[in-house]
Amino acid sequence: MGRPPCCDKPGIKKGPWTPEEDLILVSYIQEHGPGNWRSVPINTGLLRCSKSCRLRWTNYLRPGIKRGSFTPHEEGIIIHLQALLGNKWAAIASYLPQRTDNDIKNYWNTHLKKKLIKLQETIGTHDPFAIEAATVNPEFAGVQLQQQHPHSSSTYASSTDNISRLLEGWMRSSEKNTMQSSAMDIRNSGDSLICHEEFCSVKLPEMMPSSAAMAEVEQNRSLTFLEKWLFDDGTGQVDGFLELPSDQLI
DNA sequence: AACCAAAACAACCGCAGTCGT
DNA sequence: GACGACTGCGGTTGTTTTGGT
Numbered sequence: 194m195g196r197p198p199c200c201d202k203p204g205i206k207k208g209p210w211t212p213e214e215d216l217i218l219v220s221y222i223q224e225h226g227p228g229n230w231r232s233v234p235i236n237t238g239l240l241r242c243s244k245s246c247r248l249r250w251t252n253y254l255r256p257g258i259k260r261g262s263f264t265p266h267e268e269g270i271i272i273h274l275q276a277l278l279g280n281k282w283a284a285i286a287s288y289l290p291q292r293t294d295n296d297i298k299n300y301w302n303t304h305l306k307k308k309l310i311k312l313q314e315t316i317g318t319h320d321p322f323a324i325e326a327a328t329v330n331p332e333f334a335g336v337q338l339q340q341q342h343p344h345s346s347s348t349y350a351s352s353t354d355n356i357s358r359l360l361e362g363w364m365r366s367s368e369k370n371t372m373q374s375s376a377m378d379i380r381n382s383g384d385s386l387i388c389h390e391e392f393c394s395v396k397l398p399e400m401m402p403s404s405a406a407m408a409e410v411e412q413n414r415s416l417t418f419l420e421k422w423l424f425d426d427g428t429g430q431v432d433g434f435l436e437l438p439s440d441q442l443i
Numbered sequence: 444a445a446c447c448a449a450a451a452c453a454a455c456c457g458c459a460g461t462c463g464t
Numbered sequence: 465g466a467c468g469a470c471t472g473c474g475g476t477t478g479t480t481t482t483g484g485t
Contacts, residue, residue: 209453209479231470247471248454283473295453298474303451 206240210249214239218246219254227255252293259291263300271297272305 221237227250230243267289274285282294
């Protein structure tokens with residue numbers, strides 16, 4: 194089974210994407226929808242491999258992506274899920290639909306890993322839940338958490354965000370892309386971590402909370418409850434939950 | 444102001460799984 | 465069932481930015 198050569202053909206461009214390339218890609222996806230990445234460079238004339246196009250879309254151009262600093266809540270969830278699932282970044286990202294797996298992975302490698310090591314030394318435990326508690330409540334361990342990153346969004350990030358905005362109308366009107374459109378609404382809805390609408394539309398991994406648990410999550414947005422459902426042994430009626438319209442979840 | 448080191452981020456590489464023929 | 469094409473994912477690298485001296 195030979196692996197197809199990718200990204201090493203002559204004439205294939207590598208490196209940072211330009212706003213022009215982004216626009217071409219977004220326009221194409223706006224017309225055809227995401228998927229069939231093989232045909233994207235062929236049909237758009239982009240000198241990029243299909244993989245690169247997919248990555249660019251999923252990590253940057255896809256509407257609903259939240260840029261900037263991670264909140265303590267998000268940090269807690271990441272730490273918790275990482276302890277639970279290991280380096281399953283895609284699985285972890287499915288619980289934070291506004292974040293990409295790449296983002297979470299980078300954040301883990303550059304921030305959280307170091308922070309955890311510090312915390313482990315400070316509080317003298319390797320218990321991920323104690324560490325999570327310390328992360329969410331900095332006073333717990335007397336650790337000053339950096340709440341704002343010095344460069345939460347770059348100029349270029351802003352431009353891609355603008356491109357994403359171009360898609361808003363299309364996403365809203367497209368029944369095929371409910372995930373993206375709901376995510377877009379969420380993006381504009383402030384700092385809420387996960388809303389029920391989003392939960393209904395994202396693809397859910399095997400262990401998901403019951404609808405009752407979800408309602409409480411929605412109400413409290415507390416990690417305490419997140420912990421509860423995260424460690425629920427998967428007895429929740431996942432399929433049924435997926436079928437429920439969002440307004441029945443509260 | 445200039446230089447260097449560290450941090451942060453974006454993108455690429457390659458493996459593995461899935462799907463179609 | 466075998467094979468090839470395609471996609472998804474995790475690890476890694478390269479580049480840019482920031483902070484310190």
